[in-house]
Amino acid sequence: MPLSDHTTDQCRECLATIRWAITVHGRRQALDAEPDAKGNLAAYVDGTGTLRVRVLTAERDRLEGAEWQAMPHAATCTRPPVRRTARPGRRAVVRRGAWTRWPR
Ligand SMILES: [Zn+2]
Numbered sequence: 001m002p003l004s005d006h007t008t009d010q011c012r013e014c015l016a017t018i019r020w021a022i023t024v025h026g027r028r029q030a031l032d033a034e035p036d037a038k039g040n041l042a043a044y045v046d047g048t049g050t051l052r053v054r055v056l057t058a059e060r061d062r063l064e065g066a067e068w069q070a071m072p073h074a075a076t077c078t079r080p081p082v083r084r085t086a087r088p089g090r091r092a093v094v095r096r097g098a099w100t101r102w103p104r
Contacts, residue, residue: 014077029072041055042070
């Protein structure tokens with residue numbers, strides 16, 4: 001199954017080679033560039049050359065047709081993007097009087 005290289009990209013975080021696929025929900029998802037038997041995704045190139053991906057479910061847990069087993073890159077990325085959901089209650093740590101001067 002030929003996996004063309006023109007669909008590869010580079011992860012901005014860990015610089016690994018990835019492929020962008022479109023999920024069944026129409027969203028972009030980064031996959032590891034090479035098939036991975038441990039992946040939970042089935043990827044295939046549709047008639048327009050778009051890489052599509054679906055999650056292997058209990059009902060459809062086997063690869064079908066030209067699908068190859070893919071690993072979501074988020075699972076293997078060595079530098080996950082920093083989540084921007086910083087806790088709003090988080091405030092700068094202000095040390096006040098961590099130690100007090102002993103009276104002389
Ligand atoms: Zn990465």
